[in-house]
Amino acid sequence: MQNSVISRRSALRGLGFLTATGAVASVLAPASASAATELPPSEVAWKDGKYVLPPLPYEYNALEPHIDEATMRLHHDKHHLGYVNGANKALEALAAIADGSGDAALTKNWERELAFQGSGHTLHVLFWNNMAPKAGGEPKGELLEAITRDFGSFENFKRLFSASAGGVEASGWALLGYEPVSGKLQVLQAEKHQNLTVQGFIPLLALDVWEHAYYLKYQNKRADYVTAWWNVVNWDDVAKRYAATQK
Numbered sequence: 001m002q003n004s005v006i007s008r009r010s011a012l013r014g015l016g017f018l019t020a021t022g023a024v025a026s027v028l029a030p031a032s033a034s035a036a037t038e039l040p041p042s043e044v045a046w047k048d049g050k051y052v053l054p055p056l057p058y059e060y061n062a063l064e065p066h067i068d069e070a071t072m073r074l075h076h077d078k079h080h081l082g083y084v085n086g087a088n089k090a091l092e093a094l095a096a097i098a099d100g101s102g103d104a105a106l107t108k109n110w111e112r113e114l115a116f117q118g119s120g121h122t123l124h125v126l127f128w129n130n131m132a133p134k135a136g137g138e139p140k141g142e143l144l145e146a147i148t149r150d151f152g153s154f155e156n157f158k159r160l161f162s163a164s165a166g167g168v169e170a171s172g173w174a175l176l177g178y179e180p181v182s183g184k185l186q187v188l189q190a191e192k193h194q195n196l197t198v199q200g201f202i203p204l205l206a207l208d209v210w211e212h213a214y215y216l217k218y219q220n221k222r223a224d225y226v227t228a229w230w231n232v233v234n235w236d237d238v239a240k241r242y243a244a245t246q247k
């Protein structure tokens, strides 16, 4: 039981959903107004009993020329917002089923919706915060040590992650995460947002390879987008999330 709680706390920390004081916010319990304000604005993904769209941690054009302003505006303001609204709609429908006023025959439908929309929301929050202008390069410190331990080298990791991103069938993600059973970093694909995970896996670095993430600038050249994306990876953010899994 204690391990379960630790794991859930670690998972929330990995996605930035714990307050600075370690109190569990958002998913496990309603976040108080004060708890929500302890997070950077770009990580406040749940507030006042609902999922909310946090602002980007930088300007829309900050990732130019690698990711263009028009894509960022559409992606954040329209696509991500759609997942926030969809997740809230699913929560409302499930609450109605729970209190007897909803249609219980639709339980599976709404739970599938919550998995899809909720995962879309949390992965996009991670994705925005994983990027920064004038970033890229290589990780340092404990994160680099863990990557080297678990993949052989940073170059090996980069090769695997790029192959994962390039190989996603249709819409999905490449993810670097911490798998608590093995205690190792792993790379996984996510199809759509919610499929193909190892339960308990804590995403630390997410690359969106849905076409909405790159088609305006790169058209069908996903590999060019992936190559460009390495130039905006905020390794300090990834390192912070990795450190949180080790506490």
Ligand SMILES: [Fe+2]
Pocket (backbone or CB within 6 Å): 075, 079, 124, 208, 210, 212, 213
């Ligand atoms: Fe996306």
